[in-house]
Amino acid sequence: xxxxxxxxxxxxxxxxxxxxxxxxxxxxxxxxxxxxxxxxxxxxxxxxxxxxxxxxxxxxxxxxxxxxxxxxxxxxxxxxxxxxxxxxxxxxxxxxxxxxxxxxxxxxxxxxxxxxxxxxxxxxxxxxxxxxxxxxxxxxxxxxxxxxxxxxxxxxxxxxxxxxxxxxxxxxxxxxxxxxxxxxxxxxxxxxxxxxxxxxxxxxxxxxxxxxxxxxxxxxxxxxxxxxxxxxxxxxxxxxxxxxxxxxxxxxxxxxxxxxxxxxxxxxxxxxxxxxxxxxxxxxxxxxxxxxxxxxxxxxxxxxxxxxxxxxxxxxxxxxxxxxxxxxxxxxxxxxxxxxxxxxxxx
Numbered sequence: 616x617x618x619x620x621x622x623x624x625x626x627x628x629x630x631x632x633x634x635x636x637x638x639x640x641x642x643x644x645x646x647x648x649x650x651x652x653x654x655x656x657x658x659x660x661x662x663x664x665x666x667x668x669x670x671x672x673x674x675x676x677x678x679x680x681x682x683x684x685x686x687x688x689x690x691x692x693x694x695x696x697x698x699x700x701x702x703x704x705x706x707x708x709x710x711x712x713x714x715x716x717x718x719x720x721x722x723x724x725x726x727x728x729x730x731x732x733x734x735x736x737x738x739x740x741x742x743x744x745x746x747x748x749x750x751x752x753x754x755x756x757x758x759x760x761x762x763x764x765x766x767x768x769x770x771x772x773x774x775x776x777x778x779x780x781x782x783x784x785x786x787x788x789x790x791x792x793x794x795x796x797x798x799x800x801x802x803x804x805x806x807x808x809x810x811x812x813x814x815x816x817x818x819x820x821x822x823x824x825x826x827x828x829x830x831x832x833x834x835x836x837x838x839x840x841x842x843x844x845x846x847x848x849x850x851x852x853x854x855x856x857x858x859x860x861x862x863x864x865x866x867x868x869x870x871x872x873x874x875x876x877x878x879x880x881x882x883x884x885x886x887x888x889x890x891x892x893x894x895x896x897x898x899x900x901x902x903x904x905x906x907x908x909x910x911x912x913x914x915x916x917x918x919x920x921x922x923x924x925x926x927x928x929x930x931x932x933x934x935x936x937x938x939x940x941x942x943x944x945x946x947x948x949x950x951x952x953x954x955x956x957x958x959x960x961x962x
Contacts, residue, residue, distance in 0.1 A: 663697025674709015679757030682831035786834035787853030855942035860931030
């Protein structure tokens with residue numbers, strides 16, 4: 616058998632059948648502290664696709680970091696076909712400072728494609744796009760909700776993209792949502808250069824959530840198996856089809872005060888159902904938050920203190936609440952009991 620050509624990145628060589636962590640220099644802070652982005656490269660013995668998986672584009676989103684750690688610890692990586700580029704922390708500065716942003720308060724996911732000679736955010740975006748995204752055939756980008764909110768596990772795809780819709784079904788998160796591309800986003804720039812990306816959203820900033828982590832690990836491994844990078848052993852297909860949400864809406868607090876939530880993320884709700892009540896601190900006035908249509912709660916606030924107009928629930932429309940109910944229950948129970956999460960398989 617002809618040995619695969621080594622994979623080269625940032626002047627480092629990774630031989631076929633080996634793995635290595637490589638630091639990609641980005642910039643230097645005012646106190647001479649270097650800022651770099653680290654990528655773990657697994658270069659399989661057998662030929663196959665090159666895929667990246669990334670987390671921590673926003674520094675306060677730690678769930679993606681743990682998902683990638685568990686994927687890299689999976690026994691499936693020992694027989695990998697192709698090449699996996701794993702970047703658990705794209706925005707190291709933000710992670711260290713428990714911040715979503717970079718030093719100049721820029722959101723990294725709004726400055727792509729970046730530039731080689733621009734700001735720290737622009738340089739980091741350029742480095743990631745050219746060294747990681749540009750060398751991959753496919754990517755999975757892992758995110759969480761902003762601080763004080765939480766997201767039910769969901770995959771977001773571009774409208775009118777049947778190929779990624781099919782791959783989102785393979786991923787098997789409970790919910791698939793169509794989300795328009797935004798200017799300066801990683802997904803938007805990746806599409807321009809012909810690199811499809813699945814965006815996974817789950818959990819809360821600066822918090823671990825085992826259900827969201829498991830859904831992410833399972834999804835990444837399913838996609839890798841589907842692309843022929845790892846074997847089927849230890850990778851379970853989703854028991855039910857994800858719920859497809861064609862549209863969604865944020866519900867906002869009708870008044871300021873204390874928010875009492877009656878429905879959790881992932882709950883199926885019917886039109887007119889009471890989701891929460893906002894009361895003033897004196898108990899003299901309260902107002903209900905009701906579902907404007909039937910659907911699934913794909914995101915919600917976690918803080919009990921709200922101002923008038925604050926976003927409190929994100930509701931996704933589903934075709935049938937009755938059908939969705941059984942499917943969501945099946946997917947949740949599978950993630951609780953799936954043998955792919957045995958300690959001997961993923962640590």
